[in-house]
Amino acid sequence: MDIQGRKLIKIATAGSVDDGKSTLIGRLLYDTNSLTTDKIEAIERNSRQRGYDYLDFSLATDGLVAEREQGITIDVAHIYFNTDKTNFIVADTPGHVEYTRNMVTGASTSQVAVILIDARKGVIEQTYRHFFISNLLRISHVVVAINKMDLVDYSEDVFLKIKSDFDALVEKSNFNEEQITFIPVSALKGENVTRKSEHMPWYLGNTLLDHLEILEPEDLQESSVARFPVQYVIRPKTEAFHDFRGFSGKLYGHSLKVGDEVTVLPSGNRSKIKGIQFFDQQIDLVAPGSSVTITLEDEVDCSRGDMIVRAGEEPSSEKAISATLCQVNSKALKVGGKYILQHGVNRVLAKVDQIESRIHTDFTGTEEADQLRLNDIGRVHFRLSKPIHFDSYQNSKSNGAFILIDEGSYDTVSVGFIE
Amino acid sequence: MENLFIPNPKEAESIHILREVAAQFERPVLLFSGGKDSITLVRLAQKAFFPAKIPFPLLHVDTGHNFPETIEFRDSLVKELGLELIVRNVQDSIDQGKVREERGRYASRNTLQTTTLLDAIEEFKFDACIGGARRDEEKARAKERVFSVRDDFGQWDEKNQRPELFDMLNGKIHVGQNVRCFPISNWTELDVWEYIRTENIAIPSIYFAHKREVFFRDGMIWTANEHVFREAHEEVVEKMVRFRTVGDMTCTAAVLSEAVSLDDVVSEIRLSTISERGARIDDKRSEAAMETRKKVGYF
Numbered sequence: 001m002d003i004q005g006r007k008l009i010k011i012a013t014a015g016s017v018d019d020g021k022s023t024l025i026g027r028l029l030y031d032t033n034s035l036t037t038d039k040i041e042a043i044e045r046n047s048r049q050r051g052y053d054y055l056d057f058s059l060a061t062d063g064l065v066a067e068r069e070q071g072i073t074i075d076v077a078h079i080y081f082n083t084d085k086t087n088f089i090v091a092d093t094p095g096h097v098e099y100t101r102n103m104v105t106g107a108s109t110s111q112v113a114v115i116l117i118d119a120r121k122g123v124i125e126q127t128y129r130h131f132f133i134s135n136l137l138r139i140s141h142v143v144v145a146i147n148k149m150d151l152v153d154y155s156e157d158v159f160l161k162i163k164s165d166f167d168a169l170v171e172k173s174n175f176n177e178e179q180i181t182f183i184p185v186s187a188l189k190g191e192n193v194t195r196k197s198e199h200m201p202w203y204l205g206n207t208l209l210d211h212l213e214i215l216e217p218e219d220l221q222e223s224s225v226a227r228f229p230v231q232y233v234i235r236p237k238t239e240a241f242h243d244f245r246g247f248s249g250k251l252y253g254h255s256l257k258v259g260d261e262v263t264v265l266p267s268g269n270r271s272k273i274k275g276i277q278f279f280d281q282q283i284d285l286v287a288p289g290s291s292v293t294i295t296l297e298d299e300v301d302c303s304r305g306d307m308i309v310r311a312g313e314e315p316s317s318e319k320a321i322s323a324t325l326c327q328v329n330s331k332a333l334k335v336g337g338k339y340i341l342q343h344g345v346n347r348v349l350a351k352v353d354q355i356e357s358r359i360h361t362d363f364t365g366t367e368e369a370d371q372l373r374l375n376d377i378g379r380v381h382f383r384l385s386k387p388i389h390f391d392s393y394q395n396s397k398s399n400g401a402f403i404l405i406d407e408g409s410y411d412t413v414s415v416g417f418i419e
Numbered sequence: 420m421e422n423l424f425i426p427n428p429k430e431a432e433s434i435h436i437l438r439e440v441a442a443q444f445e446r447p448v449l450l451f452s453g454g455k456d457s458i459t460l461v462r463l464a465q466k467a468f469f470p471a472k473i474p475f476p477l478l479h480v481d482t483g484h485n486f487p488e489t490i491e492f493r494d495s496l497v498k499e500l501g502l503e504l505i506v507r508n509v510q511d512s513i514d515q516g517k518v519r520e521e522r523g524r525y526a527s528r529n530t531l532q533t534t535t536l537l538d539a540i541e542e543f544k545f546d547a548c549i550g551g552a553r554r555d556e557e558k559a560r561a562k563e564r565v566f567s568v569r570d571d572f573g574q575w576d577e578k579n580q581r582p583e584l585f586d587m588l589n590g591k592i593h594v595g596q597n598v599r600c601f602p603i604s605n606w607t608e609l610d611v612w613e614y615i616r617t618e619n620i621a622i623p624s625i626y627f628a629h630k631r632e633v634f635f636r637d638g639m640i641w642t643a644n645e646h647v648f649r650e651a652h653e654e655v656v657e658k659m660v661r662f663r664t665v666g667d668m669t670c671t672a673a674v675l676s677e678a679v680s681l682d683d684v685v686s687e688i689r690l691s692t693i694s695e696r697g698a699r700i701d702d703k704r705s706e707a708a709m710e711t712r713k714k715v716g717y718f
Contacts, residue, residue, distance in 0.1 A: 008429070036691070076582075078561050078562075079561060080554070089605060105582040105584055108585045109584075109585065231435070231439065232438045234469075238470070241470045241471075248467070248468075249435075249438075250431060250434075279469050280470075281424070284423075285423045285424065287425045289426045289428055290424060290426035291426070291430075291432075291434035291435050291438070291467070293469075328582045340591070342589065344587065345439065398586075401585050401587075402587075412582055412584070412589045415582075
């Protein structure tokens with residue numbers, strides 16, 4: 001909830017070039033009055049210059065000069081709009097074939113995926129990639145927006161054919177807990193985006209916006225165990241707070257309360273939560289998602305990178321891990337390569353022991369590989385300099401993901417999902 | 420009965436980012452303009468490190484063309500919270516011959532700030548500069564990372580940005596590089612105003628409607644002042660106005676307003692039809708203006 005009691009919903013979008021994704025987002029912004037006069041004027045001016053006889057809403061979101069020249073989106077852009085009930089953040093991720101990396105990035109911060117399909121083209125190879133990635137990221141809520149319905153005479157048969165083709169994809173996937181909703185739309189004409197379409201009386205469901213608004217963030221929660229990675233130790237050393245030693249961080253997965261028995265990792269020391277503090281407020285019970293400061297009953301050893309969990313709910317601690325990896329940098333990952341592995345706020349050194357397999361570029365099967373190139377996804381085994389305290393990605397998104405940092409360039413080169 | 424604390428997700432995210440900055444860098448600094456966004460950052464930093472003091476100084480790059488109300492406000496805030504403030508002046512960069520004052524109708528010191536800022540970064544060896552930029556301000560900003568690596572020349576390479584996955588922030592850099600950190604990336608203008616109202620945060624008086632000598636040009640309202648170039652035919656009139664951003668007098672246009680309280684301002688923003696940067700004269704120079712300035716190290 002924000003200060004005004006609005007909930008926050010984070011959405012990732014995916015579509016192929018020319019599916020009309022930017023137009024759809026532009027339409028959502030326009031219809032929710034989120035575009036200001038000067039932005040609408042800029043869109044009108046640009047649309048005129050290009051000789052269009054309609055408003056090109058895609059201009060509302062295409063940001064960088066290089067992209068405007070090419071007419072395609074090439075990176076993740078964040079777009080904000082709100083209704084009276086809900087705050088939305090859209091991570092607009094491009095669907096072009098080389099840009100798996102961008103969709104993984106955008107989807108990593110999102111609770112909902114909106115996959116666009118061009119009604120004229122139906123389910124294509126790209127659609128399968130997008131669905132595969134939203135599955136890999138365990139996005140539990142998927143909206144399939146079948147766009148450009150105006151160009152297929154708003155035909156129910158076309159809609160049903162695409163739906164059944166998509167259902168066939170779902171059958172083959174290994175993630176069965178997601179909820180999938182199909183909505184026929186025309187972003188250009190504004191049909192079923194925020195306004196119910198008169199041309200598609202056969203569609204009885206919600207408009208896209210109505211559908212996104214009824215989602216509840218609590219239902220999109222990802223875990224049931226409390227994980228508190230320590231970011232920073234607060235020691236004021238002032239007279240008033242002479243002995244204060246607080247562990248600050250963000251809480252994930254489940255609430256914590258004063259009096260809870262906890263284990264501090266990696267030491268394994270036990271203690272009890274003495275106090276939970278947010279600024280000058282003392283809290284008894286704190287919900288996940290909060291950035292707070294915790295004090296413990298005992299003087300235990302605890303610093304940045306350590307983790308506080310409820311006793312009896314300790315995560316796995318291993319020096320050898322297996323993960324599904326997505327390469328997000330043009331420098332390839334190879335067997336024997338050494339990296340800095342960042343798991344939450346903790347960093348250890350990692351060495352690639354084995355690349356077990358790589359997923360085919362059409363995502364239909366796996367093959368042997370000795371390296372992972374940009375946009376490749378594969379299964380990799382690592383050895384670590386120190387154990388990390390993790391859950392499987394399936395059980396905890398926050399505690400089951402990591403990034404690899406190149407030791408030379410310090411670039412973020414891969415993202416991993418621990419098995 | 421236990422009182423359950425439910426977070427404001429955007430506030431929680433910003434605090435998380437500020438703590439990452441303090442933990443990952445040796446010499447962070449908070450770039451403070453005296454505007455509402457940097458004032459909000461100060462409040463978030465207070466919350467992030469309480470009961471300890473904010474563990475980094477504030478840096479103000481003073482163009483010399485600031486509204487006096489902003490400077491007074493800055494000094495009283497610093498005093499009240501016991502913060503460390505560093506001020507570096509664009510005038511000094513001009514006097515040292517590093518930059519040349521712009522002339523003519525649209526003359527502004529806004530772009531000159533970049534040189535003074537880069538010099539200050541070098542002088543103090545700052546490795547992280549915390550700023551109040553938001554992605555909703557401008558299209559080119561929508562793709563800015565939370566941690567944005569700049570090279571020795573302060574340049575931003577939009578094609579070669581580190582992807583940011585989940586909330587894991589990678590602040591590893593080489594000597595000479597620095598990182599621009601944007602804790603309120605995901606806030607909108609309305610979020611900031613609602614936060615200021617709820618938290619009852621003090622802000623400079625020019626954000627509220629007041630009488631001011633102004634003149635009209637290009638459909639915008641300019642402050643009539645010795646620092647702002649004005650043609651003889653551009654007539655000065657007194658109007659009730661307020662400012663939506665606090666940049667330089669030379670590049671910040673006023674809006675006609677009767678909003679005298681935070682409640683009024685929030686209602687005005689809700690109904691408003693001109694985006695915040697629409698009142699920034701520097702962005703109107705060309706559609707790609709912001710992106711071009713960012714590439715050369717502008718904040």
